[in-house]
Amino acid sequence: MPQRDVRVVILAGGSGTRFWPASRAAWPKQLLPLTGGGPMILETAERILPLTGGWDRILVAGGKATEGATRALLPDLPRQNLLVEPAARNTAPCIAWAAAVVARANPEAILIVLPSDHHVADVAAFQRALELAIGAARGGVIATIGVRPTRPETGFGYIEVGVSDGDVVDVVRFVEKPDRARAEAFLAGGKHLWNAGMFIFRAKDMLSAVATHLPEVACALDRFDAAAREGREADALEAHFAAMPNISIDVGVMEKLDRIAVVPAEFGWSDVGSWEAAWELAPKDAHGNSVGADAMFIGADSNHVVDSSSAAGTRKKLIVLVGVSDLVVVETDEALLVIPRALAQDVRSVVERLKIERPDLL
């Protein structure tokens, strides 16, 4: 059942480069249909809609460069519900601003903050976890979701808990990305969960925490509130948003709180961090080749072929792979990438070279 005072804030400020050439500065990861469905941001919104009861209760926060594309992909999102950040200042200023916006109408309202570019396989389990977190947040605590780890991942932050098998448990501490040995110990020990970047709280509780731990941000929020009362918030944002500290919500707020509740959960979560992860989640044929592009495979196994070219109204290019395996092949209007799946992280090195040689392609 939708809860009328729940608001969702989808964080869409990412400028990820790991999905180049499909992802571009003006068309980042969250706008791509990476896992075989719709654009990730649309899937994120649709996944949470049943808990909110309507698009009017969803806010999306993102940058100017992606404003047009985001509106185009989310036609049901009310215009004023897109919070356009004048500058990228990481998650703390952005979430604090969203809390302030919601609090103007109802300081008791519950906010669910979600990344826009993650995948969830078991939507029912995801929604159950959020409902538990909402319950905790109603009690005045800032809550988060901790995903039970399935591998010794070194690319995520962890949440250490005292016990991990209750519906809602207390956070002992947030832990930065570990090295391999520590990650393996975390996996074996059973007291560490993945920090999936989801936060659930009453607007007023976040604003209170921000006032305590990020006073410069709280000061800016006061300016925004005052300007909003006079109908000129946009001017205040232009003038003061960029002056806020560039800091994550984890470092700026969460790690400093005395108490955080966490809902340990499993719902087939993935941050879809590379083309390799996208292949894992994509629908595939009997030979492990992803389907979706107009492709032909002859003696070719376990390849990930993506056609992200526009070709509006026309048939897309036929992509033919013969005798190659475990490759990622990404076609766009302006670039073609061929890279082994196992090296998918090296897309970063491509982007580094493009910054020097072909910045027009970023």
Add this chain to the structure above:
Amino acid sequence: MPQRDVRVVILAGGSGTRFWPASRAAWPKQLLPLTGGGPMILETAERILPLTGGWDRILVAGGKATEGATRALLPDLPRQNLLVEPAARNTAPCIAWAAAVVARANPEAILIVLPSDHHVADVAAFQRALELAIGAARGGVIATIGVRPTRPETGFGYIEVGVSDGDVVDVVRFVEKPDRARAEAFLAGGKHLWNAGMFIFRAKDMLSAVATHLPEVACALDRFDAAAREGREADALEAHFAAMPNISIDVGVMEKLDRIAVVPAEFGWSDVGSWEAAWELAPKDAHGNSVGADAMFIGADSNHVVDSSSAAGTRKKLIVLVGVSDLVVVETDEALLVIPRALAQDVRSVVERLKIERPDLL
């Protein structure tokens, strides 16, 4: 020095499929710049120009489907010098027709018949070999060029000779494509040369041989000659060309002659039979990657990247290969092919599937 009575006939009737997707039914191999220079047919013509003294002494024989493209790529070729075959009937009818056309003005004229889609590295040596063959042809013998084999190739026909070290020697027999063991014996024995499909003869000698060994063809030629005298050869070609036997000059004429002269030669000849061969001949960077496409290589060696897309007037697509080696990557407007160089012959299997699934792409 150009010899005024020499005419060149460039055979451009190929409909090769081994260079798909760059080669198409309407844009076959000879029209492609496969080895890093101009279109192969243009390189063929320019290679022979010094022996003839002018474009007016070059004839090109090809099909209707490629007429427009061929004229566009050979702007200096006089309009009437493109012999358009109403139907593909292999090389014998085509060469016989060309000999008849030349003989109308001068039966003593020397014809040099050359494939349009082969590569020659040492043009001076190639021209010297042809001059020797012209000398033999002036004596009334049909001559050919025999390329000294450098590997036990099973994809070519061979020419057996009694001795192979004279300037001009006699052919013992033509030999069909051998199996591997015979090809190795040919290579070791020193008495076999590759049949490179080049023939040199007086027009009247070829017409005489055709009259003897291919009387149906000779009969058709009489019709064409008669019609030409009345200025309506095109009608006669439409009416009778397709009725000629579909037979190669090797089988239809050469193998039946009592005497053929051959010039054993070495001039870096290649039939450019696959993407692998094209890579071998293409200019390459220090890592063995072919240059020519707008490409970026990161930890990628010995790849052959071809951009055959039109992108007229605009910058071409950036093709980025990371951590892959020994691949062929061919981009066109309508298709993309990725195949290991070592499997380049398997392009045929792609074409077989396209005949059923996507004939529009052939």
